[in-house]
Amino acid sequence: MAFGVRMNFLRGAGFVGLIVGVVLGVAGAPPTAHAAPGPGSPLPSADPFYRYDAPLRHTAPGTVLRTRPMTFRTPRLSTPITGTQVLYRTTDQFGAGRATVATVLRPLVPGPTRLISYHMAYDALGSQCDPSYTLTGGYANGTATTEQGVIAGYLAAGYTVVVPDYEGEDLQWTIGRQSGYAALDGIRAAEAFLRLPRSTPVGLVGYSGGSIPTQWGAEIAPRYAPELNIIGAAAGGLPVDLAHNLPYIDGSAKWAGVIPALIVAYQRAYRLDTSAFLSEHGEQVTKAVSSECISQFASKYPGLTSAAMVDPPYTGLLDVPAVVRAINDNIMGSQGTPRTKMFLAVGHYNAIGDTLMITGDVIGLAHEYCSRGVDVTYHQLNGLTHQEAFLPFEPLAAEYLTERFAGIPTRSNCATLARGNSLAPLPVP
Incomplete structure (x- = not known):
């Protein structure tokens, strides 16, 4: 042609x-x-x-x-x-x-x-x-x-x-x-x-x-x-800026599975101690998605919220300092x-x-x-x-x-x- x-x-x-x-x-x-x-x-x-x-x-x-x-x-x-x-x-x-x-x-x-x-x-x-x-x-x-x-x-x-x-x-x-x-x-x-x-x-x-x-x-x-x-x-x-995306997909029927997947990625890159903030359910879902791809995990947990991922005193993942630092380190436009x-x-x-x-x-x-x-x-x-x-x-x-x-x-x-x-x-x- x-x-x-x-x-x-x-x-x-x-x-x-x-x-x-x-x-x-x-x-x-x-x-x-x-x-x-x-x-x-x-x-x-x-x-x-x-x-x-x-x-x-x-x-x-x-x-x-x-x-x-x-x-x-x-x-x-x-x-x-x-x-x-x-x-x-x-x-x-x-x-x-x-x-x-x-x-x-x-x-x-x-x-x-x-x-x-x-x-x-x-x-x-x-x-x-x-x-x-x-x-x-x-x-x-x-x-x-x-x-x-x-x-x-x-x-x-x-x-x-x-x-x-x-x-x-x-x-x-x-x-x-x-x-x-x-x-x-x-x-x-x-x-x-x-x-x-x-x-x-x-x-x-x-x-x-x-x-x-x-x-x-x-x-x-x-x-x-x-x-x-x-x-x-x-x-x-x-x-x-994933600090904005997380609230947008919180409880979503289609994309909520992204929430635990991001924690897996940050755990790998930043060596997060997830036991310090994840709830028992949060630990379960992060483990479940840890070998999957987005077509498998994105809609796997409809209605999943950031609040359900964490234990008190946290009310959501954006209350966790280590998570916020990881997100801030990946804001587009911030490095050059x-x-x-x-x-x-x-x-x-x-x-x-x-x-x-x-x-x-x-x-x-x-x-x-x-x-x-x-x-x-x-x-x-x-x-x-x-x-x-x-x-x-x-x-x-x-x-x-x-x-x-x-x-x-x-x-x-x-x-x-x-x-x-x-x-x-x-x-x-």
Whole structure:
């Protein structure tokens, strides 16, 4: 398909149908010579490829530690697309060296290299949802399969794509700087593996959980990876300040399971002593979700409240100093200023947000960046819930990045943005 024709799809929701069709259309294609890893392979938590026990203190971030071939597939369908898994050195939330994996995929039609760092919304506490595992068909996950269609669309449009396991080996979900480091080091690793110059243009993109490495990657890149040529970042459905999200989903029928999952993530990243504040029920539900992914835990506990998670003297999780400190450490916009152009989008279903994310928070982040001189385009998807907004976001993001790669001027709306919500840290109790 000619690039001009592809652009017609990028300008509307038809892009999603195109990219899903790319994946589904190769059903029955013969498997490549390198079919493993794939269905039946051990989980990343049990796969020696993911383990790296040597010291990393003196290893540069982005260094490739080992590689192996992979085939891009779903649990039911094989494709002719092959790629490489790279284990690489990255950095955790507190500056220590860690290893994680990225999947590097080249387009079937060669051309000038334009690199997309695609951040899947895997929202996982268990390794079965690691992108490197789902991209080989290792786990049946509807969200992952849909996002594979998006990735296939970028490959069909001639982009090289790198997909990092940005939560790291310990599945530290929603942890900001660490996610950004993993995304940036995944780009470094892909460029090193493919022998690409640092001048290679790079776009960042992700929705929901995938917005975390996208936004944080853009925010910390000037300090952490200034050599990368990031030409644009497109983030949708952003959890800007979880101190605002927690009250919004408190008692929700659809999203209350996120509450104990966040505690698991903070326990892993910040070594919280949960016995000091969780109720017996809180302990039970955090243990129950500790190896699950968001499609399993989000609606598993309808009506669950923050109050039910804690014992007196606490009346909710935002009374717990350690929880508040962890949330404050992950407020978007608090650690730096992007140097690249930004596209920020969110659904707006009711007076507060998209049923999960807070519309005013995303506006507040956009306004804050604009005040610092960042070129921001804010887009609001009115009438859509968090899940519904994903489909229109993807073609909008693809169009935005396509224009950035082409050097087309942005349609920044900084001049007309409202102030939005304050993103000031919550006072520690």
